[in-house]
Amino acid sequence: MSTVSRRGAPSPRELTRVGDRLSFVYLERCTVHRDDNAITATDADGVTHIPSATIGTLLLGPGTRITHQAMAVLGECGASVVWVGEQGVRFYAGGRALNRSSGLAEAQATAWANRRTRLEVARAMYSLRFPGEDPSGKTRQELLGMEGSRMKECYRRESARTGVPWKRREYDRNDFSAGDAPNQGITAAAQCMYGIAHAVVAAIGCSPALGFVHSGNERSFVMDIADLYKTDVAIPAAFDAAAEGEEDMASRTRRALRDRINETGLLDRCVRDIQRLLRYDDSRDEADGQDNMTLQSDGGLHVTSGRNYGDEPIW
Incomplete structure (x- = not known):
């Protein structure tokens, strides 16, 4: 053998x-x-x-x-x-990406490197987060304002649905227990969603750092993706956990979120959404049937690798 x-x-x-x-x-x-x-x-x-x-x-x-x-x-x-972590709600480390092609990573880098396309992807992210809204033509400041008002509306809606009293969003990164039950649940749910998103981003070979809404952090793109599911997955799970009591909010929120993630098939949904946001069609990689290792030349030309071009013209 x-x-x-x-x-x-x-x-x-x-x-x-x-x-x-x-x-x-x-x-x-x-x-x-x-x-x-x-x-x-x-x-x-x-x-x-x-x-x-x-x-x-x-x-x-x-x-x-x-x-x-x-x-x-x-x-x-x-x-x-x-x-x-349990059911994927924490990301600790990752091996090689699933895909052999660099196509998705290149699509992300290409969209990120241009300010116009970076803003277009950010608008598409807000469109996914808030269905029925039209973010086209909005500036980044207007997008942030849209997020603030829609998040407040989401908190009020979930409070009414579950009967959990809600005042305002309060978060002390140095003292988790300082917040009330729903605030603790929202914080715990956000951390879990970062783990889920990071696992998916690593698995498909994207860069965790190249964000379109967030910036300046090694997990900027991870936070972008996690936020896509904040209002329909994370926050409802947090309020469901808070409705059951105020004790052990972190663990109960993780379990509620774990069940919701499994029920909604969130991992596969993440992959589809990332591909759509980056306008990437993976059928090209599967159809080729071979590793597409090339060398970059002038004028955006890609030539076959494994050859010596010292004595022959590229064109």
């Missing part, structure tokens, strides 16, 4: 299409091994076999251990591995 170091990496054509994979597989409190071309998850209930080629992104939750051979077969199959 050949060693891992001697195995050739499969071409994209040999890999299972992204659309045919299981997208995100979450494991916790188990040991992950390799069995031929599958991985196994061993816990108190026994052994579960998972074909590695069908995994898009493997999320490793609390209490998991994974072997070197398991990581090797996941790498060969082009799967991404992310270490997360």
Whole structure:
């Protein structure tokens, strides 16, 4: 049997299409091994076999251990591995991105590098956050004003729905317990959403730092994506938890958010929304069937790599 170091990496054509994979597989409190071309998850209930080629992104939750051979077969199959908190509500570390192409990262960088397109993506983000609103033509100051009024409206709506009293948004980063129950829940939900968004951004190969609404932080784009689901996922979960009582708000909010994330298929929705916001069509990568490693030349020309151009013209 050949060693891992001697195995050739499969071409994209040999890999299972992204659309045919299981997208995100979450494991916790188990040991992950390799069995031929599958991985196994061993816990108190026994052994579960998972074909590695069908995994898009493997999320490793609390209490998991994974072997070197398991990581090797996941790498060969082009799967991404992310270490997360319970049900993905914390991001700790990430392995290689799921995609072999740089197309999505380049689409993000291209849109971010131009002020006009950066503002267009920001407007599209506000359109996703507040359906029925028309942010086209609005300045950034106007977008921020729109966000402020819509967030206040969301807090009032959720307070009326759950019967939880609401005064105003108060957050002390140095003292979580200083806020009342709904404020604690909103803070806990926001942190969870950052973990979810960071796991997705890392899995698909985007830059966490290149934000379109937020800026200046290594997780600016993560915060952009997390905010897309603040009013319809995070804040309702926080008020639901607050309606059950004031004790242990952080843990109960995480559990409420975990259930809502699973029910709504939020991880897959994140991927689709990012691709749409960046106007990226991944069918191009899948259709090529090969690694598209090129060299950049003048005038935006890309030439084939692996060749010496010293004695022959590029054109």
